[in-house]
Amino acid sequence: MNIVETRLPGVLILQPKVFGDERGFFVETFREGWLADAGVNARFVQDNQSRSARGVLRGLHYQRRNPQGKLVRVSRGAVFDVAVDVRLGSPSFGRWVGVTLDDVRHEMLWIPPGFAHGFCVISEQADFVYKCTTYYDPETDAGVRWDDPAIGIEWPELGGGAATAMSAKDFALPLLHEQEPARLPRFEEVMA
Template identity: 50%
Template sequence: MRIFPARLPDCLILQPQRYQDNRGFFQETFRAADYAKAGISEPLVQDNWSRSVKGVLRGMHFQRLAPQGKMVSVLRGEIYDVAVDIRPGSASFGQWQGLVLSEHNGHQLWLPPGFAHGFLVLSDVADVIYKTSAYYQADDEGSFCCFSAALNIDWPVTDVIRSAKDAGAPDFSTVFP
């Protein structure tokens, strides 16, 4: 596995080895020992799978009291994945990073607890899977607007499909004054 530091502190871009030939490819999608070598010590306790069509923008979501670390991968399609540092007192608080994750590049993105997450589907359909370090708790979920002027995230497309909940999310500066 190749490991690349992300622009945001404590986040990692991982590239598991892929063995490809005329039949297709083989790739390990999870190997705890490799993640431990990369410094990811949180136990991963829950798997989530999301299927979305082109133009769907999901996020920006986070857990307030029981933050989740997330290992994000794309099984089918391509997404523009975005993380925002929301850790109180962090030198990079309010900074964001976006990168393309796809079935073709096979990259994974590790977001430790304390980051908000969202993604935009660039392909006709995308299957996104992510492992989390804490169980989801609906009453602990928070969100803020993907198009927050305080963050100025450079989404590659602005004509998007959002849930009513995401479309009505407050600005980042309201959630984190």
């Protein structure tokens, strides 16, 4: 496993070894020690999977209380995956990083607690799989609008725009500067 730091401190790309031959491939998708070796103390309590068609954009989501750390990957297809630092008081507040995840390289992205997360499907279909460090809490579910100009995410073009489908909830999310500061994850609490 090769671990690569991104331009956002704490957000990591995990590059596993993929063993392929004429029969197909084998890849180890999780080992407890990988993140620990990178200095990340994470315990996972929930696994999720979604399937989406080309052009579907999901996000940008976070939890106000009990922020989730996520280890994300694509088991089929390809997505452009994004993490945005929404931790109030963070030196990188409002900055983003994007990575293409697919079923060829099998890279994974570690997104620490306190980051908003979203992705856009760039293949015909994609199965997106992720491990979470805390349980989903609908009462503290929150998000940031995908096209917030202050963040400036450079989503891939998919013919006429960055996305062709998203939920009404995601489309109506507020901009980052419209978030109530008291409801954002706090940098010092998440880092403690």
